[in-house]
Amino acid sequence: MAFRPRLGMATFFSLIIIGLFALGNWIMDRPGAEPEPMQWRATYEERLWAPLRDGNLTLADVVAVMGETGELWMISADGEPQLVSRHVIQSDDADWRMQAVISLDEQRMESLKQAQDWKADMADQSVSPAVAAALVGQPVERMSLMPFKPIETQRIIATLGEPDMRMEVSGDDQAWVYGRAGIVVAVTGEEAYSIMFGLRGNR
Structure with missing residues (x-):
């Protein structure tokens, strides 16, 4: 009588799972496959993108959504001073830089320039947490989302x-x-x- 090895049920189901996974990858990778929408749009729509479009987003709102992990920076944008809040997020299996440009009136900007001893040719400067706390009510002009790759x-x-x-x-x-x-x-x-x-x- 010929010997016939029997395939265990666990091994059998493992092979099915591996096969389905490979099939899914083939479907996603084949020419003409539709890429999936990225999740950051839906994730932040109600709390960031919509209020920004309506002109109602503040630095406090950004901090509430992103947490205290971000930092305020004084930067030079085409030779002009700009205050930005920077954050790093993870979405869609990738790391992203998020930057919010904070709107300041002329008086506040001039005061910040003096406090930072800002000059147009200077490198980006971090802003102290005390200054950041005093500016949480300021509106956000625009935001940028930049993938690391x-x-x-x-x-x-x-x-x-x-x-x-x-x-x-x-x-x-x-x-x-x-x-x-x-x-x-x-x-x-x-x-x-x-x-x-x-x-x-x-x-």
Whole structure:
């Protein structure tokens, strides 16, 4: 009588799971497969993106959502002083830098420049927690979301849809404009490098 090894039930189900996993990867990787929308849009829609579009987002709101892990920085933007709140988030199996630009009136900005001894050619400077605490009620002008590694543009389209306008910047660089959502995406070739929220204008 020929000997026939029997396949254990645990091994049998393991092979089924492995097969289904491989099939799922093949479906996702095959040409024409639709990429999944990225989760950061839905995750922060109600507490960040919508209030920002409406002009109602403050630094306190950002801190409430992101926690105390962020820091305030005084930076130079095209030679002009700018106050930003920086954070790092994890979404869609990737790390992202999140930066919020804080709006200050002329008097507060001048006071901050003096306190930081700010000059246009200086490197980014951290702002003390005491100063940050005094500015929590200030409005947020705009926010940026920047992946540590570029994101394929197909994932941007899956998340935001086709842009209202694709503006040529230089070479392969483009700005994808989503006017109604108040979003601009910086694109080079087939990769996206940053997503800016808070575009103002007619929608």
